[in-house]
Amino acid sequence: MKAVAIQAFGGPEGLAVIDLPDPSPAGGQVLIAVEAIGVGGVDAVIRRGALAAYGFEEGHVPGGEVAGTVTAVGGGVDTSWVGRRVWAFTGVGGGYVEQAVAQIGEVLPLPANLSAVDAVTLGSSGVVAHFGLSHAHFAPGESVLVRGAAGSIGIMTVQLAARGGAGAVAVTTSSAERGERLRGLGATHVLDRSGEGGRDAPAGYDVIIDIVAGAHMPSFFARLNPNGRLVAVGAVGGMPPADFGTEMMAAFQRSLSFATFSAATVAGPELRAVRTAQFAAAGGGELHTVVHELLPLGQAALAHRKMDAGEVFGRIVLTT
Structure with a gap:
């Protein structure tokens, strides 16, 4: 073969x-x-x-x-x-x-x-988006920023956050055209890759789902509200700097949290249940x-x- x-x-x-x-x-x-x-x-x-x-x-x-x-x-x-x-x-x-x-x-x-093409577009990305938000303890009414929202994980995170009652769903992306497409999927604010821009965008976010990581990840701790949580669900931009935690320590009194998430830590029956529900929803x-x-x-x-x-x-x- x-x-x-x-x-x-x-x-x-x-x-x-x-x-x-x-x-x-x-x-x-x-x-x-x-x-x-x-x-x-x-x-x-x-x-x-x-x-x-x-x-x-x-x-x-x-x-x-x-x-x-x-x-x-x-x-x-x-x-x-x-x-x-x-x-x-x-x-x-x-x-x-x-x-x-x-x-x-x-x-x-x-x-x-549900087509085979749609299945492989959703199968892995959907559960990462679902459990990534869960790992961040996302609750209805909270503001969410999806960093690197134009990929399949980001697109699913935007939709699930919006369906879950987020107070705001901001996205970072590389162009206005992509931003408009993300608005059609549930985004309320469009930012550039650095997290700037977006008229009337929240000054801070309760949850950041980061698919990019890379050298600029530490700068996004400053965009978290007090008690805010940043969860890295990917690293398509490479590993963050070895000292990235110093940004959090500098903001010690704001009680920020950082976590990574991999679907490998979720029990098989839970993954199957969520995938089955998402396949039905997509169909x-x-x-x-x-x-x-x-x-x-x-x-x-x-x-x-x-x-x-x-x-x-x-x-x-x-x-x-």
């Missing part, structure tokens, strides 16, 4: 199409004929080699979520799964392929009214997925070039 692997860490040119043996599902697994593959920010971070110290090596096949049809099951898996349309989490890799294997506990059936038009572009699997490098250039609004989806 065709797959895309990281042949050399660094730029998108390090991604290459390769041939791999057709996989077979082991016990507790299913084999999926892939139709759609979500291209996530973590894929780019791994591709750059930023996580090499955590065991990622060249030759790694990126991609964490796929959707398609189950074609075979391993031992201990009910054969009724064969022929069903599903979404699946493949882990920290293994998704940029024509045929994917996944543990049955990481597989969800798709509603008839019914209550949540909106935003697909930037569909590209064939063989153009994964182009997808990464577009991400690196900051061109993507929503999610790029690879198709087979």
Whole structure:
């Protein structure tokens, strides 16, 4: 089968199409004929080699979520799964392929009214947005700032905060055009990447959901209200400075909080329940997925070039 692997860490040119043996599902697994593959920010971070110290090596096949049809099951898996349309989490890799294997506990059936493309646009980003807000102890009436709102996680966070009764939903983004699109999804104030601008925008925020991190993350502590919480749910802009906590300590009397959030810390049944509800909501038009572009699997490098250039609004989806 065709797959895309990281042949050399660094730029998108390090991604290459390769041939791999057709996989077979082991016990507790299913084999999926892939139709759609979500291209996530973590894929780019791994591709750059930023996580090499955590065991990622060249030759790694990126991609964490796929959707398609189950074609075979391993031992201990009910054969009724064969022929069903599903979404699946493949882990920290293994998704940029024509045929994917996944543990049955990481597989969800798709509603008839939800496409494979919409499923991989929502599947991972939706739960990060949901539990990220929960991790921040967000409550109705509070003001929320979503830093880096133009990606799939940010778009879902905007929608969920608005649906959850936020008093204000501000976003940082790179252009007025993107800002207007985010307003259509529930944003009430549009700021530039530094957090400036936005007529009548709140002076401070109760919750900041940060998908960017990077060198400028510490400056956003100054935008928190007393008792405000900043939760980093991503690091597409790289790691923050090693001394970023000094900004919080300098504002000691404002009782600020910082946390990271990863969906890996959420129990499987909770993830399944939220994903199932979000898939139903998206299928019914209550949540909106935003697909930037569909590209064939063989153009994964182009997808990464577009991400690196900051061109993507929503999610790029690879198709087979």
